[in-house]
Amino acid sequence: xxxxxxxxxxxxxxxxxxxxxxxxxxxxxxxxxxxxxxxxxxxxxxxxxxxxxxxxxxxxxxxxxxxxxxxxxxxxxxxxxxxxxxxxxxxxxxxxxxxxxxxxxxxxxxxxxxxxxxxxxxxxxxxxxxxxxxxxxxxxxxxxxxxxxxxxxxxxxxxxxxxxxxxxxxxxxxxxxxxxxxxxxxxxxxxxxxxxxxxxxxxxxxxxxxxxxxxxxxxxxxxxxxxxxxxxxxxxxxxxxxxxxxxxxxxxxxxxxxxxxxxxxxxxxxxxxxx
Numbered sequence: 001x002x003x004x005x006x007x008x009x010x011x012x013x014x015x016x017x018x019x020x021x022x023x024x025x026x027x028x029x030x031x032x033x034x035x036x037x038x039x040x041x042x043x044x045x046x047x048x049x050x051x052x053x054x055x056x057x058x059x060x061x062x063x064x065x066x067x068x069x070x071x072x073x074x075x076x077x078x079x080x081x082x083x084x085x086x087x088x089x090x091x092x093x094x095x096x097x098x099x100x101x102x103x104x105x106x107x108x109x110x111x112x113x114x115x116x117x118x119x120x121x122x123x124x125x126x127x128x129x130x131x132x133x134x135x136x137x138x139x140x141x142x143x144x145x146x147x148x149x150x151x152x153x154x155x156x157x158x159x160x161x162x163x164x165x166x167x168x169x170x171x172x173x174x175x176x177x178x179x180x181x182x183x184x185x186x187x188x189x190x191x192x193x194x195x196x197x198x199x200x201x202x203x204x205x206x207x208x209x210x211x212x213x214x215x216x217x218x219x220x221x222x223x224x225x226x227x228x229x230x231x232x233x234x235x236x237x238x239x240x241x242x243x244x245x246x247x248x249x250x251x252x253x254x255x256x257x258x259x260x261x262x263x264x265x266x267x268x269x270x271x272x273x274x275x
Contacts, residue, residue, distance in 0.1 A: 003082045012086070015151035016195035019184065020082045023135060023191035024073050030188075032069040033137040033212045036099045039064040039250070050103040050210060058112055060102040060145070060202060060211075065242040066235075066251050068258040070099065073135055074216055075264030079191060083218035086131055086193060091225030091266075091273035096235055096242025097215035100134075102145035104205045111204035116150070116174050116181060120196045127157055130196035131219070135189075137212040142183035145205035147192050147213075150180045154197035174199045191216070218267070225266075225273025232269040236260075 003020055004012070012018040033044070039062060042049040051057075064070065073079065074094045084090040105111055120130055140146050153160075161170060183203055184192050194200055205211055221227065235242065236258065239251040265271040 002085060003078060004085050009085075012193075016154040016198045017149055017151065017184065018086075018193055019186055020078070020191040020193065021187070022189050023079050023082060024076045024189050026188055028069070028073055028076065028189070029135075029137045032067075032073055032099070032135075032214055035067045035069040036062055036064060036101055036137070036212060036214075039067070039099075040101060042101075044210075047103075050101075051106070051109045058109075060100050060111075062099040062101055063241060063249065064099050064251065065096050066239040066255060066258060068256070070214055071236075071258035071260065071264060073214055075261050075267055077263060079135075079216060080218065080263060080267065082191060082193065083131070083133070087129070087218070087220060089220050091221045092218040093221045093229075093232070093269055094267040095215070095217045095219075096232075097217065098242065099137075100202070100211065100213045100215070102202055102205050102211040102213075104144075104207055104210065111145070111202075113201065115201045116148075116178055116199040117171060117201055118174075118196065118199060122157075122161060122170055125158055125161070127154060127197045131193055132196055132200075132217045133191055133193045133215065135191045135214045135216050136186045137214060138188050138209065140186050140211050140213070141207060142185040143205070144207035144209060145203055145211035146183040146185055147194075147200065148181040148183045148203045149194055149198045149200040150177060151182055151198075153199055154195040157197045193217075221266075221269070221273055227269070228272055229269035236268055236270075 037044045239255045241247045
């Protein structure tokens, strides 16, 4: 069964983002959320533990990449199906991305970003299809540090860049559009997929619970899915940090290599999509 309706795909084309409802089961969310709490050595039921001062933790990103619970979400069939429909291609590789814990603001802890930004090279024009995604691990109202973006900006990015003064920094200028950013609320298990040409970011949390999330994206496998990747396999097997860092940190020393399904092996690059 298709994940997206005709209306969903029209919304995607117009706005540059779409929400996949119930992309993973609730039990997957609970397992991944607990993995993040354990990695941070925090108690999800004790707000005093969310704001450590030794060492200080000011950002919202969590450098956990290879946990079984994260892989269970990456290799969940409905997640793959959603990205397949966006790309019109089932032969995809999944990113080794991290998680996020965005706690409520208080006097001694203020949200420090990321505010509106791009994760793509703005000199690489014309705009091509690139996608990113964030999976909510807990219910996330709009005021709970939700993902935000400027809908439709992917369709005008090139012209907007051309309109800027030659010495302008687009990353700085886009902050002036912060009031155009829309928070995207969701339930535990909902996956937000967005076009990378959208200015996007997280947001300050004025609720009572942290925003718990896992970043997931997929892109077409090289050589039409005929290739495998020794480097990616090593990253999974040795539990290295993702996002191209490939470092031996906490998970390498304390973790256990995640078990993969047949789909997961293809999404990793352990098995080819095409024999």
